[in-house]
Amino acid sequence: MSDDARRPLLQIIVASTRPGRIGEPIARWFAEYARAYEGFEVEIVDLAEVDLPMFAEPEHPRFGRYTLDTTKAFSATIARADAFVFVTPEYNHSFNAVLKNALDHLNREWAGKPATIVSYGGVAAGTRAAEALWPVLVGLNMVPVSAAVPIPFAMKNVSGEGDERVFSPAPETEAGAKAALDGLAAWVGKLGLQGTRA
Structure with a gap:
């Protein structure tokens, strides 16, 4: 088994579509930073690429008896994670409907795993x-890591065009990312989540 296979899987979930x-x-920057941190295997889950309709499952997600192939695929993706980072914008003093819909689709797949927020x-x-x-997140029984990463005036730190755009963090943003990863790693260890994936 490789070192990467033994590392907990951190999923970075991009909320905006x-x-x-x-x-x-911003998610690409955090993923690169997390890989350099060397405590996690890292995967980006971009909700713009996840084919979820507005919630249409007939049963409560806690039963895991999904009928839609889209839900089954999303369930398999989220179930293999050990920790989460939610990268979210602010829409009208809250987070966006796409993220809420994704969260509502599942239940046990989120539970018992540490999570933090890059806003x-x-x-x-x-x-x-x-x-x-x-x-x-608490309602879904995730373990909140209080060391979040708020990024003010984020647009000013993005350069380039299209898919080549790059986010260049301020020193305090990098420090926040380090604290967030420290918190996630600590909780992953306390919860014994390493090596739980097939």
Whole structure:
């Protein structure tokens, strides 16, 4: 078994799906930073590429008796994670409907796993979105890691065009990312999640 196979899997979930979103370069930066941290295997889950309709399963997700192939595929993706980072913008003092829909599709796949938030926006740095998201994560029995990463005026730190856009973090953002990864790694260890994937 390789070193990567023994590492816990950190999924970075990109919430925004709109054209021109800056969540994508921010998520790529965090993924690169997390790989350099060397405590995790890292995977980006981009909700723009996840084919989920508005919630249409006939049974409560806690039963895991999914009928739609889209839900089954999303369930398999999320189930293999050991920890989560949600990269979210702020829409009208909250997080977006696409993320809420994705969270609502599943239940046990989220539970018992540490999670934190990378929020971004203008002067408020997406913090109102994070405040709205925390209780949802707790309601799904995730373990909240308080060391979140708020990014103010995030657009100013994005350069380039299209798929080549790059996010260049401020020193305090990098420090926040380090603290978030430390918190996630600590909880993964406490919860004994390493090596639980097939």
